[in-house]
Amino acid sequence: MQMKLPRGTRDILPGEVEKWHYVERVFQSICERFQYEEIRTPIFEHTELFQRGVGDTTDIVSKEMYTFQDKKNRSLTLRPEGTASVVRAFVEHKLFGQVNQPVKLYYSGPMFRYERPQGARQRQFTQMGLEAIGSNDPAIDAEIISLAMSFYKELGLQNIELVINSLGDKESRLKHKDALVAHFEPQIDEFCADCQVRLHKNPLRILDCKVDHAHPLIATAPSILEFLNEESRSYFAKVKAYLDALGIAYTVDPTLVRGLDYYNHTTFEIMSTAEGFGAKSTLCGGGRYHGLVQEFDGPETPGVGFGLGVERLFAALDVERIELPVARELDCYVITATETAEVKAVTIVNELRLNGFSVEKDYMGRKMKGQLKDADRKNAWFTMILGDTELESGICKLKNMKTGEQTEIDLAAVTAGLQAAREQLEGENK
Numbered sequence: 001m002q003m004k005l006p007r008g009t010r011d012i013l014p015g016e017v018e019k020w021h022y023v024e025r026v027f028q029s030i031c032e033r034f035q036y037e038e039i040r041t042p043i044f045e046h047t048e049l050f051q052r053g054v055g056d057t058t059d060i061v062s063k064e065m066y067t068f069q070d071k072k073n074r075s076l077t078l079r080p081e082g083t084a085s086v087v088r089a090f091v092e093h094k095l096f097g098q099v100n101q102p103v104k105l106y107y108s109g110p111m112f113r114y115e116r117p118q119g120a121r122q123r124q125f126t127q128m129g130l131e132a133i134g135s136n137d138p139a140i141d142a143e144i145i146s147l148a149m150s151f152y153k154e155l156g157l158q159n160i161e162l163v164i165n166s167l168g169d170k171e172s173r174l175k176h177k178d179a180l181v182a183h184f185e186p187q188i189d190e191f192c193a194d195c196q197v198r199l200h201k202n203p204l205r206i207l208d209c210k211v212d213h214a215h216p217l218i219a220t221a222p223s224i225l226e227f228l229n230e231e232s233r234s235y236f237a238k239v240k241a242y243l244d245a246l247g248i249a250y251t252v253d254p255t256l257v258r259g260l261d262y263y264n265h266t267t268f269e270i271m272s273t274a275e276g277f278g279a280k281s282t283l284c285g286g287g288r289y290h291g292l293v294q295e296f297d298g299p300e301t302p303g304v305g306f307g308l309g310v311e312r313l314f315a316a317l318d319v320e321r322i323e324l325p326v327a328r329e330l331d332c333y334v335i336t337a338t339e340t341a342e343v344k345a346v347t348i349v350n351e352l353r354l355n356g357f358s359v360e361k362d363y364m365g366r367k368m369k370g371q372l373k374d375a376d377r378k379n380a381w382f383t384m385i386l387g388d389t390e391l392e393s394g395i396c397k398l399k400n401m402k403t404g405e406q407t408e409i410d411l412a413a414v415t416a417g418l419q420a421a422r423e424q425l426e427g428e429n430k
Contacts, residue, residue, distance in 0.1 A: 008114075008123025018326040023310065024108060026154055027128050031106040034147050036130050039105040041085035047075040052295050053084035058205065062194070064113040078112035082129045082307055083292070090133050091298035102134035108310075120315040129286070129307035133293065136302050138235055141266045141288060142242035148270055148284050148306055149248055155313070156322040159274035160283065162248060164239070165256035167204075167224055167264045168232035169290070176227040177203055183221055191215065208257050223254035232265065239266050263287040266304065272316040283316055284308035331357040332398075332418055333375035337368055337387030345386050348414050355415045357422075375401065382421060384414070400425065 005011065012020060028038070047067050054061050066078040079085055086105055090096065095103045108128040117123060130147070132140050145162065152160050167173060180203035184191070188199050192211040199206070206212070207221060228236065243250055256267055267287035286306025293301040317324070332352060336345045345361050352359040360378060362371045368385075375383050383399045390396040390411065397406045398421055409417025 006123075008117040010122060018328060019314070019324050020310070022324050022326045023155065023313065024128075027106075027108065027151060030147060030151050030154065031130060034104070034143065036104040036106040036132075036147075039086060039089060039107050040109070041079070041082075041089055041107065043110065044076045044078050045085055045088065047077040049084050049088055049296075050077055050080060053087065053292060054081065055202070060113060064115050066112045066114055080111055080113045082107050082109075082111065082127055083131060083289070083305055086131045086305075087133065087292050087298075087303065088296055090131075090301075091293060091296045096134065096293070096299055096301055102132045102140065104130070104132045106130040120309065120311040122311060126310040127307045128310060129305060131303055131305035133303040134301055135304075138238040138266070139242050141239045141304050142246060142248075144286065144304060144306055145243065145268055146246050146248060148286075148308065151308075152270065152283070152313075152316075155317065155324070157272070157316055157320060159272060159320060160316075161271045161273050162243075162250040162268060163253045163256055163271065164243075164250050164266065164268040165224070165253055166228060166232060166236035166239075167257065167267055167287075168228045169264060172224070172228045172232045173204075173264065176222065176224045179222040179227065180204065180206070184217060187217060190217075204257050207255055218255075221255075224257075225252075225254045235265055264290050268306075270308075272312075272319065274316060274319040276319045277316065281312060281316070283312050328379065329358065330360055330375075330378045330380040331422065332359045332382045332384055333371070333378065333380040334359065334361045335368060335371040335375065335383055335385045336362065337385055340388055341386040341391060344391060344411070348384070348386070348411070352415060352418060357415075357418060381425065382418065384409075384418075 031038075047065070050065060051061055060080050065080050068076055070076055086107060090103060090105075106129065109126065110124050111127045112124050114123055115121065130144060132144060145164075149160070149162065168176070181199060184195075184199060184203060184206060188196055191206065192209065195206045195209050195212055204224075207218060209218075212218065240250070240252075250268075256269060257263075265288040268285070269282045270284040272281045272283055284306055285308075286304070288302065288304040290302045292303060293299065334345045334349050336342055349359050349361050360375075360380070362374060364370075366374065372383065380401050383401060384396055385399075386396055394411045395408050396411055396414075398409050398417060399406045400421070402425075407417075407421060409421075
């Protein structure tokens with residue numbers, strides 16, 4: 001029986017994985033420039049973490065989580081998103097007691113949601129994200145938006161749009177909730193079963209419904225912006241002022257609520273508007289959360305963060321036909337002309353590798369012509385040919401595969417010889 005991938009998963013093979021490495025390096029670099037530190041959390045957590053943190057009225061918790069019982073009948077769940085785990089770690093390890101505040105963390109790794117696989121949407125997907133926990137300053141909302149926008153631009157994306165909204169504080173949201181209930185309740189029987197449950201639990205979720213998004217009442221629903229109190233309006237105004245100061249264009253969308261229950265105040269999404277992507281596609285989403293740390297039995301602590309899907313990022317890069325600079329280079333390919341040169345070739349290859357060079361040799365018994373073709377396929381900068389003559393003289397020829405130029409190097413000092421040739425080549429390419 002041929003074994004195949006589970007539906008909704010994929011293999012990332014050599015030739016493609018280098019693109020992932022590049023994207024990961026760019027994300028790590030920009031996070032570190034913004035003074036965010038990496039955190040790594042478990043792939044599975046206690047189910048209650050996501051029920052309490054993400055919210056039991058969300059599609060993620062009610063329909064999409066991969067939940068299982070362990071051997072002691074404890075309910076565990078493969079993480080469907082990153083924020084809940086990071087906040088749990090923040091509380092459990094008492095990071096709120098650190099001198100440096102806010103605590104600024106970034107993460108990257110696989111997430112799992114049971115939903116219909118299509119396009120860049122998979123059941124196992126990769127998410128990158130960050131959290132800044134401990135500050136009420138609207139400037140840090142602008143900071144993380146700036147980081148996300150800078151990340152996409154450094155990768156070369158041009159057709160992206162930032163959409164923002166405010167969900168206000170608890171007082172504002174309660175007033176808005178009452179208005180939403182009054183708006184939807186007379187015709188709630190026209191909505192799906194999920195929305196009927198959400199009406200009194202969390203009517204804001206109705207605005208984010210995938211089934212009833214085209215219902216006329218969605219378009220005419222009262223806007224949260226009409227119910228913001230003075231504090232919430234002031235906070236949102238400051239976020240917009242900081243974005244203006246940074247030269248970051250944005251659109252305010254009062255219907256933007258995001259898919260998780262823990263958001264308040266700032267919410268935002270970054271979308272691809274590239275032709276050929278179809279409908280606007282969300283690449284990144286995030287916002288501010290006050291109350292999530294307390295939900296996990298920590299002290300009252302505000303936070304803000306975002307998550308972005310790597311598969312969707314690659315889809316956007318493909319649509320814009322952006323080629324990442326990931327050509328794999330080989331410093332030297334050691335070619336053997338005779339069987340007696342094999343042992344020496346193995347020792348030279350090992351020496352060069354241990355001294356920091358990327359080096360390869362033939363392991364398939366190819367003739368010299370086949371080895372040269374292999375070196376060319378692997379984009380080798382140099383080839384070094386070893387045969388009986390070279391072994392007797394202690395001298396071999398190092399050939400520049402780009403120019404055809406050859407130099408002689410001492411077999412007793414191959415590292416120094418290759419280093420000098422590489423430095424000369426780099427100097428010529430400057």
